[in-house]
Amino acid sequence: MEVGVVGKPNVGKSTLFNALTLLDVPVAPYPFTTLKPNRGVAAVRVLCPHAERGGPCTPGNAKCVDGVRWVPVSLIDVPGLVPGAHEGKGLGHEFLDELRGASGFLQIVDGAGATAPDGVPATPGSFDPAEEVAWLDEELVAWVTEILSRDFVRLSKSIELVGGPVEELLQSRLTGLSITPGHIAAALRETPVDRAHPARWTDAERRELARALLRTSKPRWVAWNKADRTTPEKVAELSERIAPIGSTPTSAEAELTLRKAQRADLVRYVPGAGSFELVDADRLNAGQRRALDEIRTILKTWGSTGVQAAFERLVFDGLHQIVVYPVEDEQKWTDSKGRLLPDAFLVPVGTPARAFAYRIHTDLGENFLKAVDARTHRALAAEHPLESGAVVRIVTRR
Ligand SMILES: Nc1nc2c(ncn2[C@@H]2O[C@H](COP(=O)(O)OP(=O)(O)OP(=O)(O)O)[C@@H](O)[C@H]2O)c(=O)[nH]1
Ligand SMILES: [Mg+2]
Incomplete structure (x- = not known):
């Protein structure tokens, strides 16, 4: 199973990817920093049952720290998507296609509204973050509609001729999209189309089916990133507006700094935790001390950086793993x-x-x-x- 990190350019996708995987892919304050997809391994936390047998366990494919088991999950970070990506705008289509194998999407949004649709930075509050969620919806629907529609009429006619099931036609169109027969059946139940005559389906009907397919097969969770530049009140309002899509405020930059500081043995920090401790205050320079002080304020305001939580909500609540x-x-x-x-x-x-x-x-x-x-x-x-x-x-x- 693979999870896709998606969103418009310059919102912090690679920062979040780096934080979750501790890989060092390039991050920069301008659009299209990422030109090729990055793949890595993140992990979700569960309570390890080793204590029931006197522990400790010997994990081969993960790690177990203080009774918490970290179970690996593949992650893919793609270049930023811009409006019209399904038509090849920006870095377009090619990268949407890289997301074919993803079972679910973590959408990164600049929760402070300080990034234009094309990724150019602006002052906080210049853009409505909730609109970005609706926009990605349309972009993904257009993408799946197009995949579905390729050669559709000809294939539909040949299926109709032999009286074959429409499920078979859809399955063949959607190969490689990580969409199961169960997802297709569920999407068909939600969409009032004439199953016996797919060749007669209108563009609008194919679009509705694509929408239902996305709803059933590709759960999405939203990270209101750059939370450090907005307030809990504003984020609560945004979350309400995009419901029933779930969301979590995040500060990817803070999480990345903490994980790197932990790796360098400057702090004691368990990813996802609400606090950290300095290993030796005397070893920090003024800049490091200031950065860590700012992060302490973020943790106090938000409870945690939200990065591990957002990822786990997608895996457990969205993908039902x-x-x-x-x-x-x-x-x-x-x-x-x-x-x-x-x-x-x-x-x-x-x-x-x-x-x-x-x-x-x-x-x-x-x-x-x-x-x-x-x-x-x-x-x-x-x-x-x-x-x-x-x-x-x-x-x-x-
Ligand atoms: N304030 C703040 N800045 C952040 C946060 N996360 C990322 N950034 C900054 O946002 C900028 C863009 O980050 P990237 O991770 O390169 O964004 P991206 O979405 O991968 O961008 P593209 O690859 O260009 O699509 C960088 O300057 C980051 O340091 C955050 O949580 N808070
Ligand atoms: Mg990037």
């Missing part, structure tokens, strides 16, 4: 090498036991006999949906 731990020894919760809870997988809520086995390894899926809940030792059948935080052993035929 849960974490499941596969083990080989259901008593000790270890793998064959005796490592406690070595793996943690993010999967969609409701993932059945066998689908989870496939997710670990094709062989495990193909030879699936049953799963065992390592807490209750109950056998779970192939279609049994796994629970959030489940520890399971997969039993195979050979």
